[in-house]
């Protein structure tokens with residue numbers, strides 16, 4: 112009945128009467144305006160349907176799949192009042208009606224993936240809403256679980272899992288409220304990764320290790336182009352970020368409660384179309400991707416090619432300045448006391464420790480770039496996603512994805528990476544595999560927050576894509592969390 116007429120039916124088990132259970136938005140029944148939820152069906156194409164099983168009724172309808180289908184109905188006397196307000200949401204979970212035994216009619220269901228934007232067209236039913244996936248090329252809506260129902264499914268799914276120490280990693284898409292647990296698990300994973308690296312280093316050719324070992328002093332990854340110093344590319348800051356400490360939880364509580372809470376607790380995040388006005392500050396561009404995928408190469412090239420438009424954010428450090436360094440150029444050099452105070456006051460988007468010194472990217476550093484009318488481009492670890500998704504920064508998150516393995520091998524033949532132990536060592540086969548694995552994890556946990564994805568295959572093409580995306584983020588309407596536009600009292 113759903114496909115042909117655009118309605119679902121139900122049977123009163125006591126009386127055997129058949130009723131319209133719901134009318135699918137945009138379907139034939141809805142467009143005809145003749146059938147409504149609650150109408151009692153007496154006859155279909157002249158056949159009395161009282162006492163029939165719903166499947167039999169459907170067969171009667173399908174016999175006449177073309178031409179006119181005649182319904183004799185007793186209309187519902189009191190139609191529910193539809194005071195629908197337009198609602199758009201970004202899905203924070205995957206859903207497949209074919210794998211959901213509780214859906215009233217799987218054919219009427221609509222599947223969606225994390226990050227999809229859905230237009231909710233009907234919320235009259237407490238359990239099953241009707242929605243369209245955007246951009247939509249169909250008039251007909253599909254059934255999706257309501258927020259409460261999906262949340263309940265997530266909870267049940269969570270509790271139904273046998274105990275596995277890492278279970279929260281696999282089930283994050285179902286239960287973002289376990290975010291803090293995930294953070295701990297990721298750290299453990301990272302420590303394990305670190306151990307793997309240690310072993311590899313022990314196996315490594317000692318001579319090569321010695322000659323390429325990280326030197327104590329800090330070099331820039333990049334040279335400064337004429338007259339312009341590229342901020343935000345210092346090596347220690349980047350290495351430190353691999354051992355990041357996220358400020359996610361405290362930051363969330365104080366800086367972005369509405370957007371964080373909605374993202375963490377609700378399977379749907381309400382979104383609105385946002386068009387930045389020319390007088391508004393630029394949206395922050397935040398790049399993320401698995402280590403060595405090319406986030407900083409792309410970021411550097413973008414800034415180098417358009418230094419008057421784009422700029423990185425200067426990091427803070429408690430490290431003592433070297434003779435040639437100036438506060439406000441390589442870093443903001445600061446005391447540990449001041450740094451701790453900034454941490455306490457949630458002033459960092461992310462911060463961490465490297466070789467006994469603290470490093471961090473502050474909100475003020477980003478603000479300073481924005482106040483100059485430039486577009487701030489930073490790279491972040493996934494744990495900083497919530498800290499940049501705020502009413503003020505309105506981060507546009509670009510995920511840099513590795514291309515397939517063969518392409519990685521081909522394109523990175525002459526490229527080098529800096530690891531915790533080596534500077535500029537050529538890529539090895541294992542690096543590519545690790546990158547792919549890290550990418551898979553990152554995507555499965557965080558893809559719902561990606562505004563744009565760049566597959567970093569050919570460097571030139573990726574650079575062009577980044578420039579286009581960074582411009583689009585500023586100039587074209589985008590879906591953003593509704594809380595950014597209608598901030599609550601405490602955001």
Ligand SMILES: Nc1ncnc2c1ncn2[C@@H]1O[C@H](COP(=O)(O)OP(=O)(O)OP(=O)(O)O)[C@@H](O)[C@H]1O
Pocket residue numbers: 349400401402403404405406407408409522523526527528567568569570571573
């Ligand atoms: N598309 C590409 N083709 C070839 N080489 C690339 C490409 N993108 C990046 N590279 C090279 O790969 C290496 C690693 O890139 P980059 O330093 O930007 O990594 P990253 O993503 O910033 O990683 P990390 O955060 O771990 O430092 C660099 O030598 C860079 O020049």
